[in-house]
Amino acid sequence: MSGKWHLGLAEGSRPEHHGFDDWFGFMAGCIDFFSHIFYWGLGQPGVDQTHDLWENGEEIYRNGEYFTELITEYAIRYIRKSVELGKPFFLYVPYNAPHYPMHAPQKYVDRFPNLPWDRQIMAAMLSAVDDSVGEIFAELERLGLAENTFSYFQSDNGPSRETRNWLDGTQDPYYGGTAGKLKGHKFSLYEGGIRSPGIMNWPQRIPAGQVINEVGAAMDVFPTFLAAAGESHLRTNLMDSMSYLW
Numbered sequence: 001m002s003g004k005w006h007l008g009l010a011e012g013s014r015p016e017h018h019g020f021d022d023w024f025g026f027m028a029g030c031i032d033f034f035s036h037i038f039y040w041g042l043g044q045p046g047v048d049q050t051h052d053l054w055e056n057g058e059e060i061y062r063n064g065e066y067f068t069e070l071i072t073e074y075a076i077r078y079i080r081k082s083v084e085l086g087k088p089f090f091l092y093v094p095y096n097a098p099h100y101p102m103h104a105p106q107k108y109v110d111r112f113p114n115l116p117w118d119r120q121i122m123a124a125m126l127s128a129v130d131d132s133v134g135e136i137f138a139e140l141e142r143l144g145l146a147e148n149t150f151s152y153f154q155s156d157n158g159p160s161r162e163t164r165n166w167l168d169g170t171q172d173p174y175y176g177g178t179a180g181k182l183k184g185h186k187f188s189l190y191e192g193g194i195r196s197p198g199i200m201n202w203p204q205r206i207p208a209g210q211v212i213n214e215v216g217a218a219m220d221v222f223p224t225f226l227a228a229a230g231e232s233h234l235r236t237n238l239m240d241s242m243s244y245l246w
Contacts, residue, residue, distance in 0.1 A: 001025065002074040003094035016057055020092070022081075024074040026052040026067075030096060033067045033103035066105050068097050068125070072132035076139045083143055090225070095132065098125040100160065100174065122176035148204045150228045152221060155196035161185045200244070202228070220244055 001015050001023040008014070008027070015023040028050070030039045036053040053060055055074075062070055075093050082089035104124035108131075112123045133153065140146040159177025177185075184190025198216060200206055205228075219241040227243040 001092040001094070002078065003071045003092075004030075004096040004099075005094075014057065022056065022078055024055045025071065025094075026096075027054065028052050030099050030101070031067065032101060033097075034064055036062065036067060039101055066103075066128070068095060068128045068132055071095055072135050075136055079136070079139055079143065079145075083145070093136070095129050097129050098122050098177070100162065102174070102176065104128060118174070118176045120176075146203065148202075150200070150202040150205070150225070152198065152200050152224070154198040154218065154221075156218070157186045157196060158182070158188070158193045159185050161187075206245075216244060217241070 001020045003025045005015055005023075005025055005027045006029055007018070011017075014027065015025075026036065028038045028040075031037060031052050032039055036051060038050040038052045051059065051061070053062060071093060075091060078091055079089065102121040102125065104121050105128070108124035108127045109120060111127055112120050115123055137146065137151075140149050158179045161173040163171045163173055179185060179192030182190070182192035182195060184192030184194075186193055188194075220243065223241050223243040224245055227245050
């Protein structure tokens with residue numbers, strides 16, 4: 001795993017307790033993208049300014065480096081290690097962008113000079129994720145793994161309207177994201193809150209260019225990967241989910 005964990009810091013809740021033998025990232029809800037300090041604690045009286053960046057359970061420091069790019073660095077490192085060991089791999093890459101705080105290096109912001117400021121940073125953050133996903137796929141191509149690697153990408157929820165996006169105490173929602181014509185936003189059960197894109201790529205097994213309109217859910221991802229790995233007989237233990245593939 002490389003990225004955002006957010007399933008707890010307590011003993012028994014960390015990535016190594018849930019099957020990940022190699023992991024990098026943060027464990028709380030959100031961090032500053034450059035200092036990697038727990039964001040909800042920033043500037044709050046009486047709240048510890050907790051640094052939250054880890055590699056295999058050990059706290060590490062990469063101060064000043066943009067977290068989206070660090071996620072990609074560690075993901076590619078793991079792919080290379082797996083190839084060196086001659087092993088198949090499972091890689092979970094939970095990018096936290098474009099979750100607040102709204103941070104992006106200038107090189108990404110400069111790509112969108114004509115956008116209004118409240119959408120410019122959102123676009124820059126998404127552009128950084130686009131580049132990062134492209135780097136991972138380029139590495140798969142370079143290593144000759146692209147044809148037989150099954151990849152799945154999805155967003156976890158609709159755009160945020162939370163007031164905590166600001167750094168100056170302003171109690172005003174963020175306007176940079178949009179659900180288009182859909183009603184609702186993050187924390188809403190309307191489509192704007194829960195309907196998000198899911199993209200599958202497996203050149204060797206899945207024909208390209210398909211658009212599937214049936215309803216799916218995030219919990220279906222686990223049995224889908226089990227089926228892809230030839231373990232579809234475990235479906236009976238996953239009563240609330242089903243594979244997208246078989």
